[in-house]
Amino acid sequence: MRVGQVLLSSSLSSITLQSSVTRFILRPAPSVRLFPHHRSYFIAKRTTTRSDSLYHKSIRTTPKVSASASISSMASSEQARVPPALQSPIPPITKANFFFDYDFFFKIGLCQLKVTADKERNIQHVRTAIEEAVEKGVKLVVLPEIWNSPYSNDSFPVYAEDIDAGFDVSPSTAMLSEIANRLKVTIVGGSIPERSGDKLYNTCCVFGPDGKLKAKHRKIHLFDIDIPGKITFKESKTLTAGETPTVVDTEVGRIGIGICYDIRFQELAMLYAARGAHLICYPGAFNMTTGPLHWELLQRARAVDNQLYVATCSPARDADAGYVAWGHSTLIGPFGEVIATTEHDEAIIISEIDYSQIELRRANLPLEKQRRGDLYQLVDVERLNSQ
Numbered sequence: 491m492r493v494g495q496v497l498l499s500s501s502l503s504s505i506t507l508q509s510s511v512t513r514f515i516l517r518p519a520p521s522v523r524l525f526p527h528h529r530s531y532f533i534a535k536r537t538t539t540r541s542d543s544l545y546h547k548s549i550r551t552t553p554k555v556s557a558s559a560s561i562s563s564m565a566s567s568e569q570a571r572v573p574p575a576l577q578s579p580i581p582p583i584t585k586a587n588f589f590f591d592y593d594f595f596f597k598i599g600l601c602q603l604k605v606t607a608d609k610e611r612n613i614q615h616v617r618t619a620i621e622e623a624v625e626k627g628v629k630l631v632v633l634p635e636i637w638n639s640p641y642s643n644d645s646f647p648v649y650a651e652d653i654d655a656g657f658d659v660s661p662s663t664a665m666l667s668e669i670a671n672r673l674k675v676t677i678v679g680g681s682i683p684e685r686s687g688d689k690l691y692n693t694c695c696v697f698g699p700d701g702k703l704k705a706k707h708r709k710i711h712l713f714d715i716d717i718p719g720k721i722t723f724k725e726s727k728t729l730t731a732g733e734t735p736t737v738v739d740t741e742v743g744r745i746g747i748g749i750c751y752d753i754r755f756q757e758l759a760m761l762y763a764a765r766g767a768h769l770i771c772y773p774g775a776f777n778m779t780t781g782p783l784h785w786e787l788l789q790r791a792r793a794v795d796n797q798l799y800v801a802t803c804s805p806a807r808d809a810d811a812g813y814v815a816w817g818h819s820t821l822i823g824p825f826g827e828v829i830a831t832t833e834h835d836e837a838i839i840i841s842e843i844d845y846s847q848i849e850l851r852r853a854n855l856p857l858e859k860q861r862r863g864d865l866y867q868l869v870d871v872e873r874l875n876s877q
Contacts, residue, residue: 597840602832746758
C-alpha cells in the first residue's frame with residue numbers, strides 16, 4: 491500500500507502520522523482534498539463525497555454492427571490524425587513490482603504558492619517549496635503561472651526577464667536551473683513574463699535534472715475576456731502569443747505544456763496526445779468568476795478525452811491582489827478521475843502518477859481505434875510542414 495501526501499504551508503503545529511507501512515509529516519491547512527486512486531490511498535483533511543458512476547457496471551443495449559462496418563471503422567481511424575499519431579515512448583522511469591511485469595510511476599509535486607510584489611522573495615519562496623517537495627521523494631515539480639510577478643499588465647514589463655540572454659539577467663530561471671541540477675529533479679517552471687526584443691511573452695521553462703533548459707513554451711492562447719460586471723482582462727495589451735506547441739521528453743516521460751487559457755482549446759491537447767504525451771501540465775491562474783465553473787471541468791475533459799494525465803498548478807489566492815486567483819491545483823488521471831486537489835491556500839500537493847493506467851484505460855475504451863478519419867481529422871500543422 492502506498493500513501494499519497496499533501497504538504498501544506500500553515501502556521502499550525504505539525505502532526506505526525508505513523509503506520510506499519512509508512513510515516514510522514516502532514517501539516518494541516520483548510521480544505522484539502524485527496525481522493526482514492528487505483529494505486530494509492532490518501533489521508534484527507536475532510537471526507538468529500540464524489541460520484542463513483544465511472545466505476546459502476548451497467549448493462550446497455552447496443553445495436554449490432556456488421557463485420558465489414560467494423561473493419562472499415564478501424565481503417566478510417568488511422569486517417570483521423572494527420573500526420574499519423576505517434577506512439578507514446580516508454581518512460582525512462584521503470585520499476586518492477588509484484589503485480590505487473592513493469593510499471594512506470596513517480597511522485598509529482600504541485601506547488602501552489604502565494605505571489606507578492608517582491609521578486610526576490612518570490613524566487614526564494616519557490617526555491618524552498620521545491621526543496622520541501624523533493625524531500626518527500628518528488629521527481630517532477632510543477633510551479634504556478636506567473637509566480638515571480640503580480641499578475642497584471644502593469645507588472646509584466648517590469649518583472650520580465652530575457653531568458654535567452656542567460657542566467658545573469660534572468661534570476662528566476664537561474665534559480666530553477668541551479669536547484670534542478672542540485673536536487674536532480676525535473677521542473678515544469680510555471681511561467682514568468684519573458685522579454686525577447688521588443689516583445690513580451692508568458693513563458694514556461696522546463697528544466698531537466700541536469701539543470702539544462704529542455705523546453706520553453708510561450709502561451710499560445712492569450713487571456714482576453716470580457717464578462718460584464720465580473721471580470722475584464724486583456725493579456726494582448728502587453729503580451730504576444732506564442733507560435734509553437736510544446737512537447738518535451740523528460741526523465742519522467744513525454745510532457746505537453748500549456749499555460750492557463752491554453753487549456754480551453756481541446757485541439758492543443760488532442761495534438762499533444764497525438765504526439766505521444768503521457769502528461770499535460772497547465773500552470774494556470776483561473777479567476778473567481780470562471781474558476782468555480784470551468785477549472786476542474788476543463789482539466790477532467792482534457793484528461794478523459796485524450797486518456798492521459800493532466801496536472802495543473804495555480805498561485806495561492808490573495809484576496810487583496812489586483813487579480814485574485816481561484817487556486818485548486820489538481821492532478822487528474824486518464825479516466826477523468828480527480829486524484830489529488832486542494833482549495834485556495836498555499837499547499838504542496840504530492841501524489842503519484844502511474845503511466846500503466848494510460849494503457850489500461852485505452853484498452854478499456856479504445857477510442858483511438860474507433861475514430862472516424864473518413865469524417866473528421868486532426869491536422870498537426872507543424873509536423874505536417876516539417877515532413
